[in-house]
Amino acid sequence: QLxxxxxxxxxxxxxxxxxxxxxxxxxxxxxxxxxxxWIRQPPxxxxxxxxxxxxxxxxxxxxxxxxxxxxxxxxSKNQFSLKLSSVTAADTAVYYxxxxxxxxxxxxxxxxxxxx
Amino acid sequence: xxxxxxxxSTLSASVGDRVTITCRASQIITTWLAWYQQKPGKAPKLLxxxxxxxQSGVPSRFSGSRSGTEFTLTISSLQPDDFATYYCQQYNxxxxxxxxxxxxxxx
Numbered sequence: 001q002l003x004x005x006x007x008x009x010x011x012x013x014x015x016x017x018x019x020x021x022x023x024x025x026x027x028x029x030x031x032x033x034x035x036x037x038w039i040r041q042p043p044x045x046x047x048x049x050x051x052x053x054x055x056x057x058x059x060x061x062x063x064x065x066x067x068x069x070x071x072x073x074x075x076s077k078n079q080f081s082l083k084l085s086s087v088t089a090a091d092t093a094v095y096y097x098x099x100x101x102x103x104x105x106x107x108x109x110x111x112x113x114x115x116x
Numbered sequence: 117x118x119x120x121x122x123x124x125s126t127l128s129a130s131v132g133d134r135v136t137i138t139c140r141a142s143q144i145i146t147t148w149l150a151w152y153q154q155k156p157g158k159a160p161k162l163l164x165x166x167x168x169x170x171q172s173g174v175p176s177r178f179s180g181s182r183s184g185t186e187f188t189l190t191i192s193s194l195q196p197d198d199f200a201t202y203y204c205q206q207y208n209x210x211x212x213x214x215x216x217x218x219x220x221x222x223x
Contacts, residue, residue, distance in 0.1 A: 046203065046214055046215075046216050046217045047152075047160065047203055047205075047214040047217075048214070049205075049211050049212040049213065049214065051211075060210050060211075061211075062210075062211040063117075063211060064211075096159055096160075098159075100207075100212075101207050101212075102150040102162055102165045102205065102207055103150070103152070103160070103162060103205070104162045104165070104171065106159035106160060106161075107159065108158075108159055109159050
């Protein structure tokens with residue numbers, strides 16, 4: 001059974017970079033011809049797709065975040081990561097990692113608060 | 117971006133009711149449409165993908181259909197475990213986009 005787990009700081013200062021890692025267990029991240037993605041949900045609001053990365057390393061970003069966003073793979077650790085730079089309070093959200101297209105396996109989510 | 121207009125935003129229903137939630141896409145998305153269920157404090161759960169294919173383990177009271185660019189999630193007989201928020205998602209064209217959500221409440 002595939003499992004995903006997000007990790008990273010729960011508090012980030014404005015203008016700094018938000019960094020999260022998703023660890024995949026129960027299968028190799030490169031053994032699936034799948035995308036691996038990030039989705040976020042501001043408190044009390046709906047879901048926003050952030051972006052995804054193909055097992056080959058090709059990336060697909062939401063244009064609304066593209067200028068600040070980097071998603072990468074670490075196949076040696078069976079992980080993929082999210083970096084979002086120059087964060088503001090509007091980036092406060094629960095961040096989920098998930099296998100993508102469609103999102104059939106999800107992590108539990110991690111709340112990231114942007115505040116000084 | 118493709119806009120997914122989901123309705124209603126809130127729905128009050130009783131156990132045993134037949135419930136229908138609709139999502140309209142602003143452009144053609146063929147069959148790349150999924151439905152998710154989310155309960156408070158939990159990650160969304162995939163119910164249906166490719167318009168009408170039931171994810172493994174999902175009860176058969178859930179079904180999906182399509183008419184043009186309008187997509188429908190139907191719960192044939194609402195159960196206590198079904199009170200939650202439901203989202204549609206198109207994954208035909210980047211960026212993938214979600215509907216605004218429908219909260220199914222106890223009447």
